[in-house]
Amino acid sequence: MAAAHRVAAIAVSGSPGRRDVLQNLAAVTGCCNTGGMERQEVPGASGLLSEVAAAEAELRAAADRDRGGDGAGVAAGDELAAYFDEVVGADQKIEPRDWMPEAYRKGLVRQIAQHAHSEIIGMQPEGNWLSRAPSLARKAILLAKVQDEAGHGLYLYAAAETLGVSRAELFDKLLSGRQKYSSIFNYPTLTWADVGAIGWLVDGAAIVNQVPLCRCSYGPYARAMIRICKEESFHQRQGFDLLYTLARGTDEQRAMAQDAVDRWWYPSLAMFGPPDAESTHSTQSMAWKIKRFSNDELRQKFVDMTAQQAEVLGLNLPDEALGYDQPSGHWRYTQPDFGELMRVISGDGPCNRQRIEHRRRAHDDGAWVRDSAAAYAAKQRTRKAAA
Numbered sequence: 195m196a197a198a199h200r201v202a203a204i205a206v207s208g209s210p211g212r213r214d215v216l217q218n219l220a221a222v223t224g225c226c227n228t229g230g231m232e233r234q235e236v237p238g239a240s241g242l243l244s245e246v247a248a249a250e251a252e253l254r255a256a257a258d259r260d261r262g263g264d265g266a267g268v269a270a271g272d273e274l275a276a277y278f279d280e281v282v283g284a285d286q287k288i289e290p291r292d293w294m295p296e297a298y299r300k301g302l303v304r305q306i307a308q309h310a311h312s313e314i315i316g317m318q319p320e321g322n323w324l325s326r327a328p329s330l331a332r333k334a335i336l337l338a339k340v341q342d343e344a345g346h347g348l349y350l351y352a353a354a355e356t357l358g359v360s361r362a363e364l365f366d367k368l369l370s371g372r373q374k375y376s377s378i379f380n381y382p383t384l385t386w387a388d389v390g391a392i393g394w395l396v397d398g399a400a401i402v403n404q405v406p407l408c409r410c411s412y413g414p415y416a417r418a419m420i421r422i423c424k425e426e427s428f429h430q431r432q433g434f435d436l437l438y439t440l441a442r443g444t445d446e447q448r449a450m451a452q453d454a455v456d457r458w459w460y461p462s463l464a465m466f467g468p469p470d471a472e473s474t475h476s477t478q479s480m481a482w483k484i485k486r487f488s489n490d491e492l493r494q495k496f497v498d499m500t501a502q503q504a505e506v507l508g509l510n511l512p513d514e515a516l517g518y519d520q521p522s523g524h525w526r527y528t529q530p531d532f533g534e535l536m537r538v539i540s541g542d543g544p545c546n547r548q549r550i551e552h553r554r555r556a557h558d559d560g561a562w563v564r565d566s567a568a569a570y571a572a573k574q575r576t577r578k579a580a581a
């Protein structure tokens with residue numbers, strides 16, 4: 195049987211041992227089983243979902259506070275810049291109506307667009323397995339997950355549009371290669387276990403990257419991220435559950451799970467971007483409170499979380515140097531190949547061409563939907579004007 199069509203039978207009901215572990219994970223918190231799993235993974239730290247909830251509470255509190263100053267419509271010249279600095283300094287949110295430095299606006303457009311493109315292109319590797327999921331339950335879960343990613347793309351394109359760019363312009367930049375998407379989605383999904391490895395590692399890395407963005411200084415982006423992070427948490431949980439089931443299945447299933455983890459580990463580490471010393475956008479982004487932690491800090495946080503999850507899964511991370519360092523309280527690990535990251539980003543990954551061709555075809559095939567929606571909206575406007 196060809197590797198791409200290899201789907202081993204998966205038992206839907208777990209063994210008592212599996213149930214115990216999952217119940218223990220869930221019991222750590224009263225709010226949700228995902229939070230329990232994450233809290234167990236980071237001893238002494240609150241769960242990632244708790245961080246999202248705290249960011250959401252801060253956002254609501256900030257909206258109720260008087261922001262001070264006269265606002266963008268009244269201030270002029272240097273006062274505009276002072277007002278912007280004051281709002282950012284006070285951890286309030288910059289809104290679309292506010293004046294902002296052009297570099298802040300451009301940087302946000304670049305980041306939000308790249309994020310939105312990643313959500314949309316990221317539907318392809320897993321979409322590849324929708325028609326071959328091994329059970330109805332797994333298929334329903336994967337459908338929900340892939341559909342969530344389309345929704346994430348939608349929230350993010352909408353957030354980018356508040357900065358004065360159109361969605362058509364952003365699509366055009368994606369399809370012409372002038373804007374990038376995450377390098378991770380240029381790797382192929384060879385077996386069903388890859389769906390689990392993507393959920394566990396790729397969505398896991400995405401959450402670690404994105405939870406701090408819930409506190410981003412730009413309001414529409416921060417609000418979109420709160421909703422996205424809650425859903426990403428479910429994505430990571432489903433990947434963990436899938437791999438947990440395979441790891442306790444037949445020898446072939448276990449080997450399939452280990453092989454997927456072996457292939458996805460280093461590309462997932464590379465998702466955090468180049469090392470801090472080589473990162474071009476970080477300093478200004480941190481000063482404007484768009485980014486809150488450096489690439490290396492976030493990568494370490496991900497390793498600390500994931501190394502402990504791997505132990506619960508009973509799978510190995512493919513790094514002989516991996517080990518807990520008592521004095522620092524962190525896990526030692528081997529850095530990914532950043533040369534490979536740069537090659538994949540610049541278009542030389544295993545699936546770059548395939549991903550963009552597929553996206554272009556889908557965009558062209560959907561032209562009639564966009565035309566129909568525009569024609570309907572025009573008809574409604576005409577009727578309203580005549581009434």
Ligand SMILES: [Fe+2]
Pocket residue numbers: 313342343346422426
């Ligand atoms: Fe997503």
Ligand SMILES: [Fe+2]
Pocket residue numbers: 343397400425426429
């Ligand atoms: Fe996701």
